[in-house]
Amino acid sequence: xxxxxxxxxxxxxxxxxxxxxxxxxxxxxxxxxxxxxxxxxxxxxxxxxxxxxxxxxxxxxxxxxxxxxxxxxxxxxxxxxxxxxxxxxxxxxxxxxxxxxxxxxxxxxxxxxxxxxxxxxxxxxxxxxxxxxxxxxxxxxxxxxxxxxxxxxxxxxxxxxxxxxxxxxxxxxxxxxxxxxxxxxxxxxxxxxxxxxxxxxxxxxxxxxxxxxxxxxxxxxxxxxxxxxxxxxxxxxxxxxxxxxxxxxxxxxxxxxxxxxxxxxxxxxxxxxxxxxxxxxxxxxxxxxxxxxxxxxxxxxxxxxxxxxx
Numbered sequence: 001x002x003x004x005x006x007x008x009x010x011x012x013x014x015x016x017x018x019x020x021x022x023x024x025x026x027x028x029x030x031x032x033x034x035x036x037x038x039x040x041x042x043x044x045x046x047x048x049x050x051x052x053x054x055x056x057x058x059x060x061x062x063x064x065x066x067x068x069x070x071x072x073x074x075x076x077x078x079x080x081x082x083x084x085x086x087x088x089x090x091x092x093x094x095x096x097x098x099x100x101x102x103x104x105x106x107x108x109x110x111x112x113x114x115x116x117x118x119x120x121x122x123x124x125x126x127x128x129x130x131x132x133x134x135x136x137x138x139x140x141x142x143x144x145x146x147x148x149x150x151x152x153x154x155x156x157x158x159x160x161x162x163x164x165x166x167x168x169x170x171x172x173x174x175x176x177x178x179x180x181x182x183x184x185x186x187x188x189x190x191x192x193x194x195x196x197x198x199x200x201x202x203x204x205x206x207x208x209x210x211x212x213x214x215x216x217x218x219x220x221x222x223x224x225x226x227x228x229x230x231x232x233x234x235x236x237x238x239x240x241x242x243x244x245x246x247x248x249x250x251x252x253x254x255x256x257x258x259x260x261x262x263x264x265x266x267x268x269x270x271x272x273x274x275x276x277x278x279x280x281x282x283x284x285x286x287x288x289x290x291x292x293x294x295x296x297x298x299x300x301x302x303x304x305x306x307x308x309x310x
Contacts, residue, residue, distance in 0.1 A: 004077030028096035065174035109191035112151035150183020
């Protein structure tokens with residue numbers, strides 16, 4: 001079965017040699033590689049065209065972010081299976097077969113490879129949410145293929161028809177948490193997602209977004225709030241947002257947390273970022289309302305069901 005591997009790139013030439021070279025060593029032979037470039041200025045496109053002529057390159061005229069660029073890649077794709085892969089990864093020779101086997105042989109819509117850092121420690125074994133609605137990344141390697149709430153976009157395989165039914169990645173997210181948003185919607189609509197631990201991919205992590213730190217902080221906060229408002233029941237959303245804003249002010253004023261910290265807790269956003277985010281949400285209330293209606297239109301799982309995964 002043809003697998004379309006979609007890689008989004010933005011000034012990531014430093015990593016493309018390792019990433020694309022590793023794809024040429026894999027044992028699965030029915031695949032295509034699509035590189036969607038967000039108007040890089042570091043010669044990425046010329047480098048790929050010269051050194052990896054088999055790669056399908058889609059060069060965009062601006063930086064449209066991770067979500068839209070991946071959607072563009074999915075539109076180009078010819079395969080019935082999509083594999084979203086970050087440009088700062090290195091795949092192992094047999095990483096594709098376990099993913100394909102899991103999706104084809106079982107009633108699975110989405111699966112994720114075990115993501116390791118280059119020192120061998122765990123980068124991600126799937127995402128979940130806690131009782132405050134905060135997404136968190138599991139570092140525990142399961143002994144076998146196991147259910148997860150959401151797959152990491154760094155190496156996520158999904159059936160093309162499921163991706164289309166879910167509406168793809170939400171392009172208003174631009175970057176950050178777009179994979180969690182897709183995963184929550186998928187789970188609530190009844191699709192199954194798993195981590196496949198014998199599919200291993202190495203991942204540097206946060207290489208592109210570190211170059212856009214200020215912009216990323218805005219999108220991260222905006223997208224966290226969208227996740228809360230859209231995917232959870234109204235009472236749960238209000239309760240969670242009360243906790244999270246209280247947590248923000250306690251951390252800001254007293255450098256103390258009132259709810260448990262989680263691993264890799266993000267820095268406190270500036271007041272400027274908070275007000276910019278709130279203004280964006282007010283301006284986009286119609287979008288939020290319509291998206292919530294869309295999620296609810298096919299929803300068969302509740303917030304309590306989501307928590308059971310974690």
